[in-house]
Amino acid sequence: MASMVNENECGGETQSLEPQGPGRGAARWGPQHAGARELANLYSPGKRCQEWISVILCFSLMAFNLIYLLANFHQGHTWSILLGIVAGILTADFASGFVHWGADTWGSVDLPIFGKAFIRPFREHHIDPTAITRHDFIETNGDNCMLTIVPLANMAYNFLTLSPAEIYHIYPLYCYLYALAIFVTLTNQIHKWSHTYFGLPRWVVFLQDCHIILPRKHHRIHHVSPHETYFCITTGWLNYPLEKLGFWRYLEDLIQGVTGEKPRSDDLKWAQKVK
Numbered sequence: 648m649a650s651m652v653n654e655n656e657c658g659g660e661t662q663s664l665e666p667q668g669p670g671r672g673a674a675r676w677g678p679q680h681a682g683a684r685e686l687a688n689l690y691s692p693g694k695r696c697q698e699w700i701s702v703i704l705c706f707s708l709m710a711f712n713l714i715y716l717l718a719n720f721h722q723g724h725t726w727s728i729l730l731g732i733v734a735g736i737l738t739a740d741f742a743s744g745f746v747h748w749g750a751d752t753w754g755s756v757d758l759p760i761f762g763k764a765f766i767r768p769f770r771e772h773h774i775d776p777t778a779i780t781r782h783d784f785i786e787t788n789g790d791n792c793m794l795t796i797v798p799l800a801n802m803a804y805n806f807l808t809l810s811p812a813e814i815y816h817i818y819p820l821y822c823y824l825y826a827l828a829i830f831v832t833l834t835n836q837i838h839k840w841s842h843t844y845f846g847l848p849r850w851v852v853f854l855q856d857c858h859i860i861l862p863r864k865h866h867r868i869h870h871v872s873p874h875e876t877y878f879c880i881t882t883g884w885l886n887y888p889l890e891k892l893g894f895w896r897y898l899e900d901l902i903q904g905v906t907g908e909k910p911r912s913d914d915l916k917w918a919q920k921v922k
């Protein structure tokens with residue numbers, strides 16, 4: 648029998664036969680959900696190829712830049728480096744929330760190219776939240792790696808062409824950009840860990856428990872239908888303040904007022920699919 652996997656308070660899993668929200672009575676959440684099966688089948692070889700290229704390029708550039716950052720380190724920069732890293736992580740968390748909110752709330756899988764490639768995984772994730780735990784490293788991280796290739800390539804180019812004095816001057820900014828790039832790149836890996844309840848390395852659980860990366864219990868708040876809050880999935884540090892501000896609701900009202908589009912209408916359509 649198909650069933651939804653619910654993540655309980657203790658970090659274990661319980662089986663629930665009832666989906667929450669609009670899909671109730673129509674289908675059960677999980678890999679057997681008709682919408683989830685259809686979405687999983689849209690993952691194409693071309694998309695896979697794009698992900699492989701992105702991962703290889705991104706990690707090569709990351710290693711290259713790390714070597715140059717270490718080689719150009721000066722003790723006088725210690726505080727600005729720390730500040731740059733915290734600011735980079737906060738920016739990445741906000742960016743994760745913004746992109747996640749945008750893809751969850753607007754657009755459709757039917758959009759040419761973009762829909763199948765980039766909106767599809769968000770729709771799949773709501774109706775089959777455990778699918779991400781079955782994705783391998785390439786499928787999990789390919790899209791985020793693609794996002795950081797250009798900034799990392801630009802940083803590498805500058806390390807090769809700028810003078811030592813210019814590098815010294817720009818160093819704190821590059822620490823900020825590097826931390827931002829690392830956390831943007833790792834966002835979906837961190838997100839995958841927040842859905843994984845068995846076999847996580849102890850250091851990952853430690854980082855989750857210290858709330859340095861997205862904790863499992865924290866991310867569960869987003870997975871309550873209709874998925875309208877707690878969009879930040881890197882560290883989740885900004886979720887509470889943004890919720891208190893009503894930030895996402897304000898943006899949605901604004902966009903609906905201008906375009907007439909209803910938030911999450913495509914997400915709802917997939918959730919209600921029965922065949």
Ligand SMILES: [Zn+2]
Pocket residue numbers: 747751769772773869874
């Ligand atoms: Zn979502």
Ligand SMILES: [Zn+2]
Pocket residue numbers: 772776838842866870
């Ligand atoms: Zn999730």
